[in-house]
Amino acid sequence: MLPVLLIQENGTAGLLAIVPGLAVGILILLVCTFWRNRCEETSFPQSLQMLLGKPAGMVTTFLFLLLYLLFAVFCLSSFVEVVHTGILKETPRILLLLPVFLLAGWLAWNGLEDIARFTVLAAVLAVLLLFLTVTGSIGSFQMKNLLPLQIHSPEKLIQSIGYSSFSYSMFLVMFMVYPALPQKKGIAWQMPLAAALSAALFLLWVLLALGVFGQFSMEQLIWLPLELARMIQVSAFLERTEALFIAIWLPVVLANSGLLLWAASEAAHQLLHRQKSRWLHWGMVAIAAVFSIAIGNLLQLFYLEQALAAIIAGFVPLLLLAILAATLLYSRKKAGRKGGQPS
């Protein structure tokens, strides 16, 4: 499940803003599947060099690597910020940050197979979380909050679209995951299915939040899981359970950030043509951790989110189109070469 937790000033237009994000996510998955079917024999960095030329391919790979790292930084930093803000206000932020980076780095180091297995466990918890949240906040849910689409200003709408696109752009990690999957039929369709499930869960979360808070209140919120957790009340016995629910978010965050760190590490290894290197992997994790520590507060995190959203909105669609076009050309050349071979 996509763990984008920061939603400040992104509730404008509610349902309308969700649609572009979904479209971006679907586009990424389609391009990725198309590319993989046409370029089965290579990894993503090699494929980029083949499709776009060596210099452009290497630069693009590096940009992807940076994106993965920044996504991981954002994912972990925002989670730690939730914990720091909502639960452990007096604990130094660095003490909260370092353990999650260690765990995410360890998960990434163990490889894709372990990430997949861990994600299965995390998915069970994510569904449980959703179920408990729905059950606990169903009393506050109102259908009418979902319906009106009031657009406050074009700038806020654009901002919301950017945020929504950013939420689903984490699917870019599929470009690294697909080539690493075993060439079995069952696996090939399980990946997009898993991605679709993740997107659906995230969508349900956003819809639930919209239904509970409404568009106007959502604009004022900062941390979606925290706010939803605060709404949960089961009779007079179970309430103020945000600490428990935030803790249960950890496996979801770890699974996603572990995958992002793995993708970044794998991209770095393939870019530098290195075998699995402890130093390279943990060096990158350390860089990500240092960058996270440098993001000292919520405001800087918010700026990072806005910067990433802007990059995603401007860069990713163009990149996807470039990959699509190059893949088409490549597959036509390949088909032409096969047709021209003597029998």
Place this chain on the structure above:
Amino acid sequence: MKKLILQQPGRIASSSGSVPDVPVSGVLNQDMEWLKQHYVRCSDLIYRHITIGGHQHRQAAVFYFDGMTDSSVVHDNILQPLLLDAEIAENDAETEENFRNFFEYLKERLLPAGEITVADDLKQGAQAMMNGDVLLIIDGCRQAIVIDAKGFPQRPVGKAENEVVLRGPQEAFTEAMRINTALIRRHLRTNQLKLEEKTLGRYTRTQVAIVYLDGVANENIIAEVHRRLDNIKDVDSILDSSCIEQYIEDSPFSVFPQMQYTERPDKVASSLLEGRVALVVDGSPDVILLPLMFVQLLQSPEDYYTRLAPGTFMRWIRYMGLLIAILFPSLYVAVTSYHPEMLPLNLLLSIAAAREGVPFPAFVEALIMELCFELLREASIRLPGAIGNTIGIVGALVIGDAAVSAHLVAPQMVIVVAITAIGSFTVPSMEASYPIRLLRFPLMLLAAGFGLYGVALGVMAILLHLVHLRSFGFPYLEPLAPLKLNEMRDVLIRAPRWQMMVRPQFREPYRKNTGILERGFWQRRVQPLKQKGDDSRGEQ
């Protein structure tokens, strides 16, 4: 008369098939001297120079260890036939053919022992003596006869003490490997039950049997077991099955066991039927089962001897017990220290009132009580039976009560520790209880430092480790991760026996289907695959 030494073994085949280190010379005095020197200062070595059938040209010597052999077998089945019953003609000519016939006569007709082998290597014969056999050296013969007369003292088959069930077989393994393999064979009366033996340990020469069902167990696992055991042939000693485990497990530094122990023959039989491999070690009453999945540590044989509902219920009680045993103290520390707002008001006030006057923070309280409990548990194991039980009960009650009265700990903490202990006792496997006891403390520390977030971090670290752990190459958390839905019927619930007709897939068994079953209202036909020379009972 010139003494004849049988030069060629002739029709008598060597049992080892290899070049002997110390060949039997055929000169009786020389061989006797070698054996006496080999076992110099061994006061339990017994040897006797005899004349077979009173015939002066048929000299021999018998060697054995006192206490290792059955003296009635030695006297009645070896010495008496050799001394009194041997029929040798007085004028039996000293020819090679006569001598060879005499040897055959000894081996095939005179000695009524159950198992007789020949050895052309004195060292091999000496080793056989260490196993409780009797060595017969004959003057003029380059081979010795090894006669089965094992009679070392052993514990009788008793009740399982560590894996108690209310319903089902009660017998348990003993230290004698042959008795243990017989107990297994009583459950699996098929020629597919294979026992391959190895000898490990330079000084202990411990016999280890690799037991599996041919055609059911994964051949790769069997080969891997052989490979790992062959790698430890040169160690000094194998005193118990746990020594083998420590040598051949995948992750020696993990707190989680990667092999399972059992003292129950029925559990071994059911595990073999699932495709696992068992290691039976001479001198150890615990049989190793491998590979191991984590969920198997929470399964008891009794689950399968009861009906669906109670079996499932007991299983879920155990899952709850496991979670309580690991998490309850840390959750208590986290909630009372960091998140008291989570508690209902009345409960919060009750806890606050009870903790008034207690000088320690919740973490220190929990640590003190848990350590006291571990001390009591360890002490009660070491003390003899009645005293140990008494100490356990008195210690728990008196110390707990005294600590509360002295305001050292809150009453709730005593309840937390007691429930935690009870939860840990629900786990059927002893080897699973150790990681629970160990992991409780770091989780409490994390709870003291970071509250529920710290507990979550600790649990995630444990999960990450478990996800990465392998047992003979197989994922430890299977069928949870990777998720195998059709195997979850024996995890989430204890499915009815007539539904568990497919062996666990992760062991890639060669025969997935287990037979034909009819239940009247529910019928499922599966086609068993052709098996080589199978004469197992009950299979169609």
